[in-house]
Amino acid sequence: MNEIWVLVTGSLVGITCGLTGVFLILRKMAMIADAISHTVLFGIVMAFIVTQTLNGVWMMIGAGIAGILTAYLVQVLQSNGLQEDASIGVVFTTLFAAGVLLITLFAGNVHLDVEHVLMGEIAFVPWNTWTFVGITMPKAVWMLLFVLLLNILFLVVFYKELKISTFDPVFAMSLGLPLVFLHYAFMTLVSFTTVAAFDSVGAVLVVAMLIVPASTGYLLSKSIKVMLISSMAVGIMSAIGGYYFAKLFDTSIAGMMATTAGLIFMLVFLFRPYEGLLVKKRKLTNIHEIVVK
Amino acid sequence: MNAIEVSQLTVAYENTTVLHDINLHVPVGKLTGIIGPNGAGKSTLIKAILNQLPNKTGKVEILGQALNPKNNLVGYVPQRNAVDWDFPTNALDVVLMGRFGHIGLFHRPSAKDREKALNCLKSVGMEEFANRSIGQLSGGQQQRVFLARALAQEAEVYFMDEPFVGVDAATERTIINILKQLKEKGKTVLVVHHDLQTVRDYFDWTVLLNKTIISSGPTNITFTEEKLQQTYGGKLFFMNEKNNKAVTERGSLSAIR
Numbered sequence: 001m002n003e004i005w006v007l008v009t010g011s012l013v014g015i016t017c018g019l020t021g022v023f024l025i026l027r028k029m030a031m032i033a034d035a036i037s038h039t040v041l042f043g044i045v046m047a048f049i050v051t052q053t054l055n056g057v058w059m060m061i062g063a064g065i066a067g068i069l070t071a072y073l074v075q076v077l078q079s080n081g082l083q084e085d086a087s088i089g090v091v092f093t094t095l096f097a098a099g100v101l102l103i104t105l106f107a108g109n110v111h112l113d114v115e116h117v118l119m120g121e122i123a124f125v126p127w128n129t130w131t132f133v134g135i136t137m138p139k140a141v142w143m144l145l146f147v148l149l150l151n152i153l154f155l156v157v158f159y160k161e162l163k164i165s166t167f168d169p170v171f172a173m174s175l176g177l178p179l180v181f182l183h184y185a186f187m188t189l190v191s192f193t194t195v196a197a198f199d200s201v202g203a204v205l206v207v208a209m210l211i212v213p214a215s216t217g218y219l220l221s222k223s224i225k226v227m228l229i230s231s232m233a234v235g236i237m238s239a240i241g242g243y244y245f246a247k248l249f250d251t252s253i254a255g256m257m258a259t260t261a262g263l264i265f266m267l268v269f270l271f272r273p274y275e276g277l278l279v280k281k282r283k284l285t286n287i288h289e290i291v292v293k
Numbered sequence: 294m295n296a297i298e299v300s301q302l303t304v305a306y307e308n309t310t311v312l313h314d315i316n317l318h319v320p321v322g323k324l325t326g327i328i329g330p331n332g333a334g335k336s337t338l339i340k341a342i343l344n345q346l347p348n349k350t351g352k353v354e355i356l357g358q359a360l361n362p363k364n365n366l367v368g369y370v371p372q373r374n375a376v377d378w379d380f381p382t383n384a385l386d387v388v389l390m391g392r393f394g395h396i397g398l399f400h401r402p403s404a405k406d407r408e409k410a411l412n413c414l415k416s417v418g419m420e421e422f423a424n425r426s427i428g429q430l431s432g433g434q435q436q437r438v439f440l441a442r443a444l445a446q447e448a449e450v451y452f453m454d455e456p457f458v459g460v461d462a463a464t465e466r467t468i469i470n471i472l473k474q475l476k477e478k479g480k481t482v483l484v485v486h487h488d489l490q491t492v493r494d495y496f497d498w499t500v501l502l503n504k505t506i507i508s509s510g511p512t513n514i515t516f517t518e519e520k521l522q523q524t525y526g527g528k529l530f531f532m533n534e535k536n537n538k539a540v541t542e543r544g545s546l547s548a549i550r
Contacts (some may be wrong), residue, residue, distance in 0.1 A: 171442075
């Protein structure tokens with residue numbers, strides 16, 4: 001039974017991150033996601049210091065605020081003359097460091113150690129359950145389901161606005177679309193997704209689950225819908241494959257999930273139809289043979 | 294009534310004035326060229342009129358009212374290189390984006406919107422490419438898709454940022470024919486334009502711009518050698534050389550006359 005919960009949790013991480021990751025990639029914000037995955041730590045610790053509980057709802061709120069703060073500060077530095085990558089670097093390391101300091105100062109004895117935040121521990125997920133409307137499930141599964149639902153809702157309601165503001169923001173602005181709202185709403189969702197995936201895979205590997213499946217989908221797709229589906233599929237495959245590989249080699253589940261995602265990406269990169277490296281190479285060899293003959 | 298009425302418009306970035314004291318009117322139904330050297334602020338003028346710049350002062354009216362995207366009076370063709378053409382979508386989907394102003398929040402494009410988008414693709418000669426990935430289109434085809442998207446907006450006043458840059462001759466002819474059709478339907482079109490040779494043929498209203506309005510009015514009155522020299526500040530010869538046109542200063546100006 002526990003094994004099933006670990007697989008369910010992993011798959012939910014794959015689906016949720018895969019969904020969010022698609023627009024992160026298309027909006028060229030992969031590095032912002034990296035930043036947010038770290039700065040939510042600051043938000044979580046602040047939530048703990050203020051409420052003195054490790055309640056999931058407060059953690060979400062804290063993380064959401066931290067995510068928006070990160071996106072906002074990066075924007076401020078950038079529009080005042082600093083390059084985007086440097087802005088991200090400054091904001092994310094500073095807030096993350098503040099989070100680490102706050103943990104050691106104020107939250108030393110609680111279950112909120114840095115290693116856990118960075119690496120997560122999906123194997124412990126089944127023991128931390130929560131009962132709601134008579135259903136008892138691991139807390140991580142509840143959180144992931146909630147965030148997945150939010151993500152789907154946001155996507156369904158704002159799909160066309162999200163698409164146009166991603167493809168052509170200048171044109172979207174001329175239509176009077178609420179670009180600023182969309183940006184920060186999306187950043188909030190990225191923060192929520194990060195927190196929900198935290199417990200299982202940790203801050204570092206959640207980035208892998210956000211970026212790698214979506215990038216794989218990008219290589220395979222000619223439309224956003226196909227990209228969404230393939231990204232989620234790669235996410236699930238990475239989670240399930242990662243679990244069994246980890247069992248086989250007796251090693252970190254989260255680490256193996258990210259590694260599996262990386263392997264799938266590599267395979268697709270090399271062997272994808274039409275544009276894969278190997279296909280190109282074979283074509284080149286053929287041309288070479290023709291020329292030599 | 295004027296299609297566009299701009300008064301005392303000034304745009305500044307970090308203490309550098311990009312546009313200064315712009316006073317401009319364009320009557321309804323004019324096909325208008327915005328002409329000026331590189332860095333004259335042509336694209337900035339369009340963006341300022343469309344209310345896309347924060348550091349702007351002055352007043353802009355479109356058909357007698359303040360700009361309001363909700364009433365769908367304005368159509369826009371941004372510069373083609375402003376977007377990532379590797380974006381995973383097809384030509385029809387891009388044209389469909391032109392309908393979003395009419396569709397509104399929380400609604401999906403209807404079958405009728407799709408039909409309109411397809412018709413717009415047809416009118417730029419691109420219907421057979423409807424399902425083609427935009428990354429596989431040539432520069433000229435991409436520009437046609439952008440024009441089709443603006444047509445799908447069913448606007449009254451159109452702003453086009455360098456629609457003729459980097460397109461093939463056939464596309465340029467298609468585009469100018471469509472712009473002339475728009476004019477015949479009583480629409481107003483503003484085009485940021487580079488090629489001085491074609492100004493007389495294309496536009497019946499001309500705006501000469503270099504940080505401020507040098508001259509604006511009917512092409513036969515505005516587009517003169519003297520005013521052009523004033524606009525380009527003696528850089529006319531240099532500009533032609535850069536465009537790889539084998540014309541002397543005299544030659545290029547005789548083309549204007």
